[in-house]
Amino acid sequence: MGSVVMADDILQKQFPPYVIAEGEEYMSEKQLTHFRGILESIKQELSQDIDRTVHTMQDEATVFADPNDRASQESDIALELRNRDRERKLIKKIDEAIGRINDGEYGYCDSCGVEIGLKRLEARPTATLCIDCKTLEEMRERQLAK
Numbered sequence: 001m002g003s004v005v006m007a008d009d010i011l012q013k014q015f016p017p018y019v020i021a022e023g024e025e026y027m028s029e030k031q032l033t034h035f036r037g038i039l040e041s042i043k044q045e046l047s048q049d050i051d052r053t054v055h056t057m058q059d060e061a062t063v064f065a066d067p068n069d070r071a072s073q074e075s076d077i078a079l080e081l082r083n084r085d086r087e088r089k090l091i092k093k094i095d096e097a098i099g100r101i102n103d104g105e106y107g108y109c110d111s112c113g114v115e116i117g118l119k120r121l122e123a124r125p126t127a128t129l130c131i132d133c134k135t136l137e138e139m140r141e142r143q144l145a146k
Contacts, residue, residue: 015038015041015122017122018031018034018118018122020118026107026115026118027106027107027108027115031107031118032101032106035097035101035106035107035121035125036098036101038122038125039094039097039098039101039125039126040094040098042090042094042125043091043094043095046087046090046091046094047091049087050084050087050088053080053083053084090126093126094125094126096126096128097125097126097128100128107121109128109129109130109133110128110129110133111129111130111133111137112130112132112133114130115130116128116129116130116131117130117131
């Protein structure tokens with residue numbers, strides 16, 4: 001299979017950081033345009049990656065006589081499909097984030113309503129929780145996992 005790009009790697013792609021103008025309000029029109037651009041850029045890259053993978057898998061669909069070769073190919077395909085599934089889930093999160101921009105809810109915590117913050121959103125533009133609520137959620141998940 002071609003180069004394996006993980007969904008999270010694409011999300012971590014570096015975009016120029018947003019520079020706040022003096023007195024600019026949080027989630028101003030300029031900020032929303034900035035984040036919409038980031039989200040749409042990531043979505044486009046993911047979509048192109050999914051298309052490339054489908055074509056590559058079709059091109060490489062060979063029937064191997066050797067069971068080891070076949071097993072290796074099946075393992076590669078399973079890994080690719082898991083990666084594509086992750087990417088599809090990320091595209092869904094991106095669409096939801098763009099929906100929140102359209103609804104005027106982007107940038108605010110789903111749990112407590114406080115500002116998520118520009119730095120956190122630039123690190124993870126699909127974030128729906130402020131860092132405190134996210135930390136609590138992860139602590140609860142760890143408790144349940146025990």
